[in-house]
Amino acid sequence: MxxxxxxxxxxxxxxxxxxxxxxxxxxxxxxxxxxxxxxxxxRSSALARVLSLALTSVVLMIAAISFPFLDLDVQGRQSGTSVIGAVLAFQSSWGFPLAIAVAGFIIILPLTRLIALIYAIGPLTRGAKPRRYARQAFALAERLRPWSMVEIFMVGVTVALIKVAGLATVTIGPAFWAFAALVVITVLKDQLICRYSIWEELDTARA
Structure with missing residues (x-):
């Protein structure tokens, strides 16, 4: 056979x-x-929805790294931090590799994947010819998918907040909700995307 x-x-x-x-x-x-x-x-509108969700994710990611993440109040002593502040907290000589890992997995790699996806499918939503290196950009976005760990970061933060809640007053900042929305949108985007159809369109345009 x-x-x-x-x-x-x-x-x-x-x-x-x-x-x-x-x-x-x-x-x-x-x-x-x-x-x-x-x-x-x-679905003729699926690519347009994926593109809009990817653009929304970029905006949420920028908001998540720009605004305060949370504030702690322990017996009148207040301490606040942002995502960038959390990364910089590991900038000492021994913690520098950890700072690079945190920045890479929750900021750099997710943003790179989103930008590569937008670059690859943007023209396809208008029925236009794909950009140069669109296939390579989409392949990069697919390779980075397992390494974009925003949802893992949110699970870890949630567990930590549950443990800290009994010791301090926790005030959740806008960046936390931006990350939470980013996780939901990422799940929706990955459910909508049809990788086979995108590869077919990119290969047809190249031929």
Whole structure:
């Protein structure tokens, strides 16, 4: 039994099960038969929604690193910090590698991924020809996806706040809510994006 050409196969991003690519009607979605992960979609507005969510994420990221994150009040002694302040707190000689890791995983890599995604799919939402190096930009965005750890950061912060709440008065700042909104929007964006369709459009334009 001969296998179909590789370009006609779609691999599930979660379980790597191979499926035959198919033409979908408007509004239809194809899911993995093994784990149910969405594989393909045929929504003309999906790319525009992904682009708008990516742009919103950039704005929220800028807000998250610009505004105060939280304030602590311990027996009348107040202390506030921001995300940048938390990174700079590790700038001593021994903590410098940790500062680089924190800045990279929660600021630099997520922003780089968003900018690469916007660069790659921006013209596609208008039906225009992709920009030069659009395929490389989208590939970069996909490679950085596992390393963008904003949601892991929020889980860690939430656990820490639960433990600190009994020892001090905690006032949550705008940056905390910006990060929380960023996590929700990232989940929505990853659910809407159809990677197979984007690769198909980029390959067709290149050909």
């Amino acid at each position: 001969s296998l179909p050409p590789l370009e006609d196969l779609v691999a599930c991003s979660q379980c790597d099960t191979l499926h035959n690519a198919m033409t979908l009607s408007e509004g239809e979605t194809a899911a993995c038969r093994q784990c149910g992960t969405p594989l393909m979609t045929s």
